[in-house]
Amino acid sequence: MNAAIDQPDRPASVSTTPFLAADVGGTHARVALIQVAQDGGRAVEVLAYRKFACGDFGGLAELLQAFVDDEVQAPVRRCVLACAGQLMGDEVLNDNSAWPIHLPSVRRALALDDLAALNDFEALGYALDNPLVCGGRLLCGPDRHADGPTLVIGPGTGLGAAVRLSGPAGGCVLATEAGQMDFAPHSIREREILAQLVPDGGYLPCERIVSGPGLLTLYRTLCALHGTTPWLATPAAVTAAAMACSDAQATEAVEVFCAALGSFAGSLAMAYIASGGVYLAGGFLDSMFGLLARSDFEERFLHGRSVRAFLSQVPVWVTEHGRQGVLGAARWYLGRGTSAATTPRPAAAGGPAP
Structure with a gap:
C-alpha cells in the first residue's frame, strides 16, 4: 500500500x-x-x-x-x-x-x-531496525545484524510483509502484498491440503495457510483428511493443543504452518536478497517460539542448491509486535x-x- x-x-x-x-x-x-x-x-x-x-x-x-x-x-x-x-x-x-x-x-x-x-x-x-531493542529472539542463522535489505513478515489475521532498504535518514520501507501470492505446496501432505481447499484448482493465497485463521483452516482440513471431527475452535486452541501434544491434527497443523512459513520467508529473502535479516513479528509467533524452533521452518527457509549458501547467512528473529x-x-x-x-x-x- x-x-x-x-x-x-x-x-x-x-x-x-x-x-x-x-x-x-x-x-x-x-x-x-x-x-x-x-x-x-x-x-x-x-x-x-x-x-x-x-x-x-x-x-x-x-x-x-x-x-x-x-x-x-x-x-x-x-x-x-x-x-x-x-x-x-x-x-x-x-x-x-x-x-x-x-x-x-x-x-x-x-x-x-x-x-x-x-x-x-x-x-x-520503520520501527524494527534492531532486534535487541525490539526484544527479538534468534530463530536461525548467524547472531549478527548485517547490512542490506531487511524483511518484516507477520502472520496474524492476514499475512503482512514489508522490506526495509538502508539509506540516509533511516532508509525507506517498501510495502508489499506478498501474503496474496499463490501458495505453492512443498510436500505430498501440502498437496493434499491444497486439493481439499481448492478441489477444482485455482488461486489460493499464502495467507489462507500462513496466518492465524490459516492455522485453524489447516487443522480443520487435516481433520477432514483423517476423517475426524474438529473440536478446537480458535488458532490459540490449536497452538495450545500442539504444545500439550493432546491432539494429533493440531500438532500436524502447526508443523505444516511452520514449514509453509519457512518457505514463504525464504522465498521473500531470496527475492529481496535480504542480507539484513528477517523479522517474524507478532505475539502469535512469539507465543509458539518453541514449536517454531523445533519445526521444519529452518530447513524450508534454506531451500536448496546454490541459494542455500546465501540463506544460511540470513538471520531470522522472532519479535513481539507490541x-x-x-x-x-x-x-x-x-x-x-x-x-x-x-x-x-x-x-x-x-x-x-x-
Missing part, C-alpha cells in the same frame, strides 16, 4: 504538538498519543497507549474517538494511521478488516487538520520533513502488490 495523505491545511511542522498514531489490524488496533522527544529528530515519546478489539466498535472513527475521550486532555488535530491492507484512492482495502476505512470520513469525524496513512507492515519496517507499529508510523510521519509537510500529495491509486 502506498503511503497516502489527506491533508488540506497541514502546517510546516508537526513536531510542536502531540498527535495520534494508530496501528490498525484485522483484529486489534493499537493507538498512542505521541510527541517528539526532547532530543528532537524522529525520536518520540508515548504519552498514552491502548490496545482495542476492532470488533467492539462500529468503525475506525468510533475507536479513535474512544481513545481520545479516555486518554487525551487537549485537542489533537493530527493523526497517522498504519493500516493492514492496500490503499486505493481514499479507501483502505483489506479482506480481513472489521469495517471499511474511508480516510476523509475519519478526518471529518475527528475534526483533524491532517490525516496520513501507510501500510501497517511498512510502519513496522507498540512497534505505532512507533514506526510516528517515525515515518515525522521523517517526511517540512517540504513534504507543506506540499499536499494526492493519494496513490495503487501500490506494490501485508
Whole structure:
C-alpha cells in the first residue's frame, strides 16, 4: 500500500504538538498519543497507549474517538494511521478488516487538520531496525545484524510483509502484498491440503495457510483428511493443543504452518536478497517460539542448491509486535520533513502488490 495523505491545511511542522498514531489490524488496533522527544529528530515519546478489539466498535472513527475521550486532555488535530491492507484512492482495502476505512470520513469525524496513512507492515519496517531493542529472539542463522535489505513478515489475521532498504535518514520501507501470492505446496501432505481447499484448482493465497485463521483452516482440513471431527475452535486452541501434544491434527497443523512459513520467508529473502535479516513479528509467533524452533521452518527457509549458501547467512528473529507499529508510523510521519509537510500529495491509486 502506498503511503497516502489527506491533508488540506497541514502546517510546516508537526513536531510542536502531540498527535495520534494508530496501528490498525484485522483484529486489534493499537493507538498512542505521541510527541517528539526532547532530543528532537524522529525520536518520540508515548504519552498514552491502548490496545482495542476492532470488533467492539462500529468503525475506525468510533475507536479513535474512544481513545481520545479516555486518554487525551487537549485537542489533537493530527493523526497517522498504519493500516493492514492496500490503499486505493481514499479507501483502505483489506479482506480481513472489521469495517471499511474511508480516510476523509475519519478526518471529518475527528475534526483533524491532517490525516496520513501507510501500510501497517511498512510502519513496522520503520520501527524494527534492531532486534535487541525490539526484544527479538534468534530463530536461525548467524547472531549478527548485517547490512542490506531487511524483511518484516507477520502472520496474524492476514499475512503482512514489508522490506526495509538502508539509506540516509533511516532508509525507506517498501510495502508489499506478498501474503496474496499463490501458495505453492512443498510436500505430498501440502498437496493434499491444497486439493481439499481448492478441489477444482485455482488461486489460493499464502495467507489462507500462513496466518492465524490459516492455522485453524489447516487443522480443520487435516481433520477432514483423517476423517475426524474438529473440536478446537480458535488458532490459540490449536497452538495450545500442539504444545500439550493432546491432539494429533493440531500438532500436524502447526508443523505444516511452520514449514509453509519457512518457505514463504525464504522465498521473500531470496527475492529481496535480504542480507539484513528477517523479522517474524507478532505475539502469535512469539507465543509458539518453541514449536517454531523445533519445526521444519529452518530447513524450508534454506531451500536448496546454490541459494542455500546465501540463506544460511540470513538471520531470522522472532519479535513481539507490541507498540512497534505505532512507533514506526510516528517515525515515518515525522521523517517526511517540512517540504513534504507543506506540499499536499494526492493519494496513490495503487501500490506494490501485508
